[in-house]
Amino acid sequence: MTERPGDDQILLDVRGLKKHFPIKRGWFSRTVGYVKAVDGVSFFVREGETLGLVGESGCGKTTTGRVVLRAMAPTEGEIWFNDRDQGRVNIPEVDASSLKRLRRNMQMIFQDPYSSLNPRMTLLEIVGEPLLVHGVAKGSELKDRVAELLKVVGLRTEYLNRYPHAFSGGQRQRIGIARALALNPQLIVCDEPVSALDVSIQAQILNLLQDLQQQFRLTYLFVAHDLSVVEHISDRIAVMYVGKLVESAPTKQLYTTPRHPYTEALLSAVPRPDPRRRTEPIVLQGEVADPANPPSGCYFHPRCRYAIDRCASESPELREIAPDHFVSCHRAEELTLQGVVAPTQAMAG
C-alpha cells in the first residue's frame, strides 16, 4: 500500500499479512499443506476511528484480529503500530520486553462473556489483573482504580468482590470491557463483542462502546459478522473472503455503492427488518471455498455471477478505486452493483 495522506493519523497499518496453519499428517507429522487462514491482507486504521472487519465464518477475520495483537505470530507481513510510548513499531519484530510494554496499549474484548472470564476470580481480580501485571497499581489504589473502571462501564462498585457467575451476559461483557480499558489502551480489538447477547442488551453494549470511544479516544478494530451492527458502529469497513481482503471503504460508501460482487451479495443476503421491503436476495451458488485448497485466480470466481475467464486465471490485486475505497476485483470499474436501500422513514423503529 502506498503512503497515505495524513499518514501521521494512522495508528495501525497492516501490510501483506499472512497466517498459514500447517496441516500435519502421518507418523512424522509431515506437513502436507497449509490452511491459509489469512493470505495477504492489507489495511490501516486511523486514530480514534472504528474499522469494521466483516466476513463469514472461516474467512480469517478473527485470526487477523489475533495476529494484530500478536496473540499468535504471523507467517508473513508487517503490522505497524504507532505506540504512545515507543513510537512506530513493527509488531511481529518487537522483542519480549517491548511486546509487554506494547500490550498496555492494545487490548481485546471477546465474543463469549461466559468463557472469557475466570470463574474463580472476583471482579477486583479480573479487572485489576492487568494493572497488577504491568505494575500500575496495587493495594487500595488498585481497588479504587477498579471501582472507577466498573463505574465507567456502568456496573455498581459494590460488585467488586463478586464472581462472574452472579452476572448476566450483558454485565459480563461490561466486565470484559472494564478489563480491556484498565491500562488505558490506544487500540482495542473487539471480536464479535455483541453476537452472543440478546438484542436489547446488544444495544446497551454498542452504545457503551461508542461512549467509551469518545471519552477515551479509543481506536477499535471491530470484528463481526452482523452487517447491521458493523454498519452502526464503524467509520470504515473491510470485507474478507477466504483469507483475503476483497473490499474496504468508508461505511456509507461501502453500503450504498459496493464495488465487489461478494460485498453486493453479502449486503443483499441480510434479512431486512421491514415487511414492506421483501427482497429476493442474491443467492450465492455453492459453498465458501476451502482455505486449504482455494480455487485458482480470484477465490470468489466460482460463485460470482459476473465472473469472466480472466477471473479464473489471474488473482486480482487490492487497489484504490476511489479515495479510501479499495477493491480487489478485475471488473470493479465496469460493474454497477446494487447497494443497500435505506430503511423506510415511517417505520416505527
Next chain:
Amino acid sequence: MIDTRPPLIEVEDLKTYFYLDEGVVRAVDGVSFTIRRGQTVGVVGESGCGKSITARSIMQIVRPPGRIVSGSIRLHREPTAADRPGDVVEITRMDPMSKEMRLIRGGEISMVFQEPMTSLSPVHTVGSQIIEAITLHQPVSREDARRLTIEIFSKVGMQQPARTIDRYPHQLSGGMRQRAMIAMALSCNPSLLIADEPTTALDVTTEAQILQLMRNLQKELGMAIMFITHNLGVVAQMTEIVFVMYMGRVVETATVDDLFYDPKHPYTRLLLRSIPKLGSKAAGTAPRLESIRGTVPHPYAIPKGCPFHPRCGDMIPGVCDVVDPPLVKIGDSQEVRCHLYTPANAPGSGEVIPLTTT
C-alpha cells in the same frame, strides 16, 4: 382483514412449568394463540421468554423437570371428506410416549432446530435416518422410502442427492446439514413445521439460501410454519402474523405489517428501536440505538403486575406494578397485553398521555 383459513393449532392458556430444587420456573405462563392452515407465524422474544418451550410443548417434547401444567393444545385434522369435518385432537391429554403422539410428532407436526446435530444421529447416514422416518409414518417399502428420500433431497437443494443420501452428517457442511434436517422434517408432509432458530447458526449468505428454500417449499407444499426467532429481519421477511413473547407470555399479537409499522406494546416498540437497521448510516439517519433498560428479570423473581413494568418507560405507577394487565383487542388482528390500552387508561379517556410516536 379477517383470516378465513381454518385453524390448525389452537393453543389456549398453556402453562408449562419447570419444577427445580430452587423453585418453580414458569417458562410458559398462560399462552394462547391460533395457527391457521398454511399460515406462517413468527414467535419472537429474547432468550428465556418461553418461545422454544411453547414449541416443545406443542410437540410434547418438554424434558423433565418441565411439564405442561394446564391449558390446551388442539390439533385440527384435515377433513377426510367434504361432508365430514376433520377430528380435533387434544395434544395435552396425550401421553408423550404414546403411539398416537409419536405419529403426530414427525408426521403431522415436525420440527427443525438451530443446531442440526440435535436431530441428526452422527452414526447413521442422513439417508437412512430419513428412510426410517418415512417407513415409520407411511405404509411404504424401504425401496420406495429411499426413492422418496432422494426426491425430497433434490427438493431441498442437496447437490447430488443420490450420493449425499449415503453420507454421514459430519461429511456435510453446516448449510447442507440444515437442508438434510429440513428434508427429514418435511419427509412426511407435515401440516405444521416448527422452525426453532433455523438459521441462527448459519452465515448470512447460507441463511439467505435456507430462507429462500423454506419459502419455496411452503409455496409448493402448503404447510403452516411456526418460526421461532429473535431475529426481527427473519420475522419481517418470512411471516404473516407475529406473537411477541416476554417472560412466558404473549404480550402482543399482530400482523407482520402492524408489528413493524404500528406496534403497540412498549416492549415491542423498544425491541424494534434497539436493533441497528441496515442502510441507516447510508441514509444519514443513524441515531444512537435505544436500549431497553435493565435486564430480563430472574425467573424466580417475576415482578408483580405487568412483568415488563420495571423496564418500561410508560409505566403507570399504582397500576402496572400492581395489576396483571389483561389482553386488549385492537382492531381485527391486533392484541396487546398492556394497561395503556385498557378502556380506563386508553389514550383519549384523558387519563394517560398516549405514547410518543416516532
